[in-house]
Amino acid sequence: MTRHPTDTPQFYLTAPAPCPYLDGRQERKVFTHLVGARAQMLNDVLTQGGFRRSQNIAYRPACEDCRACVSVRVRVDGFQWRKGLRRIWKRNEDLIGAQQAAAPSSAQYDLFRRYLDARHANGGMADMTVLDYAMMIEDTHVDTMVVEYRRRGPDSFLNGEGSGPLLAVALTDVLSDGLSMVYSFFDPDAQARSLGTFLILDHIERARMMGLPYVYLGYWVEGSPKMDYKARFRPQDHLTADGWRDADAARAGDPET
Template sequence: MTRHPTDHPQFYLTAPAPCPYLEGRQERKVFTHLIGQHASALNDVLTQGGFRRSQNIAYRPACEDCKACVSVRVRVRDFVWTKSFRRHLKLGQELVGARLPASPSAEQYDLFRSYLLARHETGGMAEMSVLDYAMMIEDTHVETMVIEYRRRGPDSFLTGAGEGPLMGVALTDQLADGLSMVYSFYDPDVSGLSLGTFMILDHIQRARQMGLPYVYLGYWVDGSPKMAYKARFQPQEQLGPNGWAISSPDK
């Protein structure tokens, strides 16, 4: 029987490019395509091996002289709900996250642009057009969802959705062993709710309810201030040369 060619994925290496996290360094990535009927299974295996997904591409750093990028995942069952996290969760109780198909909208894109202009104006995604955004959301062959966060309304307990303006969005893959937060963004003008932290906490709760052991947060980058927040969510595992191991909470 002839098997689909994606049973044997081909891997490629990018040319050196400026590192988006550490000034003065160069990055290289190894990547492959996530397409066809086995894309979800391949995404599971590669995510467990330290890859991240972007559209129908799975990639991981392959820098020769730098190992700063480390894959991290939160241990859901053992997660430590500190006083700070409980406070964030309580503040976010006025929000409802509705799980939706991976479909873009004009409202999402407007929020995405506001977020980038406020938080990542000089980043590589700053010039993304509405078409680029649509591709980021819907160009996928794996099990993906969009979670839209809005304020809780009087009918939210019936509809499972919030009401009013869109306040946050998470593009999330459902894996065999967890939820992988591919990309998230939120209203930069909302104060007092710590929306970025709340969305991670909400994913930890969702994974626990679904019986999934992990929430994958992507890369923690040693020396990058904008990635330092990921170390707060403990206990977490980091992927090293000998596999996944519990990290030190003081990082």
């Protein structure tokens, strides 16, 4: 059995592979293992430094000639509820998200498969089995949770749970300074609800109620249609060579922000 050191993390570099966001480019990643008693602290530090988590691995892009992937986090304080976002929030006011421990279920996997088949049939996760899914959810040494979204029922105000079919799921890490949305999926037949946007809005409100200042959304790639939606959530910070900076000020080249 392979053993990974838990006191001092060791970092590794992947071989080049086709970039999933920009055609004709190659990507490389640097990664380390999140295991042992210090995994939570390490996940905090690495997420704040632009890493993402997948199971017990933390990774970030390490491409030699490209810096297109930009880490993004939304600032909860002063979040701008623009008209389009308010409409989506109101459209889904009949839903409730039940927060629970990171444990897989058959209902989750059924929805996950429908989502992949409809939205990412040719993606890297398309062949994931039920065992692969279970590992994605529960193979973690950090503070993480699953939020299941269903329609509100008659007892929702008492137990905080919905009723009926599962409509969306979010796998989310709880950090010292925010919530990090690791992976989310939703009913592909409910397009009118804009569930992907709603889940982010719901996490912004969850972070506010938990007294956490940020929601981490992973990477944004300018010019990638897959990533355009992340720009809607403002104010937001982008991680630059000089640390986290306000996205609008960074574009304007303001050195004081």
